[in-house]
Amino acid sequence: MVKRDELIKFIYQTIGKDLLAKALKVDEIANGAQILGKENVSKIALGTSLNEEFLKEAVKREADFCIFHHGFDPRTFKSRFSLSAQKRLKLIFKNDLTIVGFHFCLDAHPQIGNNATIIKRLGAKIIGQFWGEGWGFIAKFAEPQSLTALKNKCAKIFNHEISSFLVNSKPVRTIAVVSGGAKPGAEEMAVMEER
Incomplete structure (x- = not known):
């Protein structure tokens, strides 16, 4: 088991502060921790894109920390979350998952x-x-x-x-x-x- 914040710090160090800083300037998609879940991490799930099916499988396999290339996309239409976004958020919060996305960083490292x-x-x-x-x-x-x-x-x-x-x-x-x-x-x- 590892502490969530230590794991995030390790990932950030591995990617590098310069690349993370550049990502903030050039990419509107997530490049870092988006939602913080349990403080203790026992299992990590890796995926390309955050979707309901992946989250259900991660929960089934008892993962509590999820790393994606395409993390949670919070963009909405007229400040309204779609039904599919609401389902993903419910799964995330109900299961106390940490969601981390690295879009630009995983293309540019x-x-x-x-x-x-x-x-x-x-x-x-x-x-x-x-x-x-x-x-x-x-x-x-x-x-x-x-x-x-x-x-x-x-x-x-x-x-x-x-x-x-x-x-x-x-x-x-x-x-x-x-x-x-x-x-x-x-x-x-x-x-x-x-x-």
Whole structure:
């Protein structure tokens, strides 16, 4: 068992104060503790997105601390919580769950983030930030990869078929990985094409 506040402090230290500070500036979604539950934590549940089904399963498995990429989204329409948001909140408060979300931080962390992990699993090395506020990275392979090999690696990593349009058979050495905040504007597209 661990104290809730000690666990939160450890997670914040692992992510780093600079990245947490940047997240406050660039992301409107949660990057930190949102709802504090029990003071003593015996089991942690990890999930991509907070939803009712996940919370029910976490409670069933006796978790009392939940960490998400997409935490609780408190945005409302005309200050009214939807029925689904109310159900999630009831589950959280009834079971005294701690809810922690790390949106930008889990996309932008250079060692443990989603994009960094994808790059490592593809066998490339990060060489710089992609575009914008740091949602993704540019990486290089030691040796050029065929598009088919890259597609197959992605299918294995993501555990599903990859849709692709292989219009060029030229091997790839430099890639960009952006798993979140990935919709570029015209200016960003021009910069990407130059790289």
